[in-house]
Amino acid sequence: MAFGNISGYQGGANCSNLERVEGSDGQVYLKIYNNTGSALANGAIKTLAFLIDATDTANPIIKGVVVAPATATNSIVVVVDNGELGAASIVDKDYGFVCVQGYCQALCNGGTAIAAGDQLKVANGGTAFIQSVSGNGSAIAVATCAIAFEAYATGTDALKKVYLINKPSTIA
Numbered sequence: 001m002a003f004g005n006i007s008g009y010q011g012g013a014n015c016s017n018l019e020r021v022e023g024s025d026g027q028v029y030l031k032i033y034n035n036t037g038s039a040l041a042n043g044a045i046k047t048l049a050f051l052i053d054a055t056d057t058a059n060p061i062i063k064g065v066v067v068a069p070a071t072a073t074n075s076i077v078v079v080v081d082n083g084e085l086g087a088a089s090i091v092d093k094d095y096g097f098v099c100v101q102g103y104c105q106a107l108c109n110g111g112t113a114i115a116a117g118d119q120l121k122v123a124n125g126g127t128a129f130i131q132s133v134s135g136n137g138s139a140i141a142v143a144t145c146a147i148a149f150e151a152y153a154t155g156t157d158a159l160k161k162v163y164l165i166n167k168p169s170t171i172a
Helices: none
Strands: 020-022 028-033 045-053 061-067 074-080 095-109 119-121 130-133 146-148 157-164 168-170
Touching: 028 045, 045 095, 074 157
Parallel strands: 028 061
Antiparallel strands: 020 028, 028 095, 045 061, 045 074, 074 095, 074 168, 095 157, 119 130, 119 146, 146 157
């Protein structure tokens, strides 16, 4: 799927900050500003935050930004997904897209084996999804923010297909 397939999408330069766009498979993306000091690679796990840019004091701008997951916070977990624009990352001090809901490729770590259908969470400062709850059909846990669509049993971070759930999740 490419952003050209998203109804109403006209390109990054014409997209306002925090604009919500929908993909053809039900994905929901937000345009955010990268102020992390480095590029954000596609598949990176982050949490949504906000920044007030008061450069123009008469007309301050609220920018959506991303931060590393932090312990005990109730956060919206997002996945960097700028590949739809043909880019491998969101460069520092620029705008790009994060997936907030739906199917996407996200970094996963199968140090504790992940099976298709397992619930996934992110740990404090984590860079990849890890197993939260094993098995299909379980009630969604407080820390769960995604569902695995691929099995993975290797203890290194790799891009895997997940379904991102758009709900506040407790970072453990």
